[in-house]
Amino acid sequence: MAAHDYPLIYLEAKMKSAELFAGCGGLALGLSHAGFKHSYLVEFNKEAVSTVLHNKHKGVAHIRDWPMHLQDVRDIDWRSLGALDLVSGGPPCQPFGIGGKKLGQNDQRDMWPEAIRAIRETKPRFFLFENVRNIAGPRFRPYLDWIIAHLARPDIAREASESHDEHRVRLLGSGSAEDYSVIWQLVNAADFGAAQIRHRVLIFGVRKDQGVYPSPMPATHSRDKLLWDQYVSGIYWDRHGLKKRYTATMQQDQVRVDRLRYLGVEPAGLPWVTLRDALKGLGEPNGQRNHVLQPGAKIYPGHTGSLLDLPAKALKAGDHGVPGGENMMVRDDGSVRYFTTREAARLVGLPDDYEFPGAWSVSMRQLGNAVPSELGAVSGQWLKQQIGSPKSVASMRRVA
Known part of the structure; x- marks a missing residue:
């Protein structure tokens, strides 16, 4: 040729x-x-x-x-x-x-x-x-x-x-x-x-x-596909090596889950990415590469944190209300803590080698303003x- x-x-x-x-x-x-x-x-x-x-x-x-x-x-x-x-x-x-x-x-x-x-x-x-x-x-x-x-x-x-x-x-x-x-x-x-x-x-x-x-x-992606994976097929829990459990929002989702079971047709597309999904493999704060514990998180009316088995609440830039806004998670034992900068970066879709050289409050303001x-x-x-x-x-x- x-x-x-x-x-x-x-x-x-x-x-x-x-x-x-x-x-x-x-x-x-x-x-x-x-x-x-x-x-x-x-x-x-x-x-x-x-x-x-x-x-x-x-x-x-x-x-x-x-x-x-x-x-x-x-x-x-x-x-x-x-x-x-x-x-x-x-x-x-x-x-x-x-x-x-x-x-x-x-x-x-x-x-x-x-x-x-x-x-x-x-x-x-x-x-x-x-x-x-x-x-x-x-x-x-x-x-x-x-x-x-x-x-x-x-x-x-x-x-x-x-x-x-x-x-x-x-x-x-x-x-x-x-x-x-x-x-x-x-x-x-x-x-x-x-x-x-x-x-x-x-x-x-x-x-x-x-x-x-x-x-x-x-x-x-959809919430229905996530609910299917969690409460119909159960593969969500298998993926995380956990026994099937009911999340704190299961009661409000019960009608949707019952409908999915009744129809018996797996929703098309991908499931919502949960906080647990996003943070998989990161572990607890170790002080390395922006994964530093920020103390002081607490629950009170209107400030309750993000559940692990749903997508996180929107990150806040912290310009209004308490510093950090809703930027905290509710762990499996019910305790709460603020997201580290590294965790918040994952919620924005930034890679783990993307570093924030500034203080936690400054970094969270940038992440709260960022488009995922x-x-x-x-x-x-x-x-x-x-x-x-x-x-x-x-x-x-x-x-x-």
């Missing part, structure tokens, strides 16, 4: 991406796993940037290749980055969170206009943004509607004297074609393989010239499936 007759093998080209508000890297790591190559990562928090750079210098997989920048997004000329496949990020959620003053778009920390400017200046093939689910609630839903309308037509900027509602009406009535097809979706990170119950709003956008309208992302990497990975793969992965001529090779 002549060389020119060899069949072509197309190697998938890495998609070029940039991320705003990268934090300690949860979303960025997930997108790296999904095959994206970050050409620019930016974060304003010094401790988070220090954490990423610490792991970059350590040579941690994926992180070692990240071009991480300590910078205010308002100072960036996004046009200088050139062509991008993806822009991603999680604008600060504090203006829209359950705690705090709930000032929304009137909070100086609201960076949604900057996220939209990044889309306007880079015009990527697609984008992915995330935020707290409260932004989809009654108080902030009009602002979410403005965000969606503006992302669809990012070139039509809001005038200084124009309210967000007035601008949204102008956007929708402009008669100009949309630049992006945009949808938003409320998700639970546990439904996508994360070991924590974390409800978020995801916003997907695809440039119109791609000829694709994005559809909602289907769940990959599993959610980022599934979201990235979903976008690629929607639009199709480009094949690079430069990456083609021939095989005999």
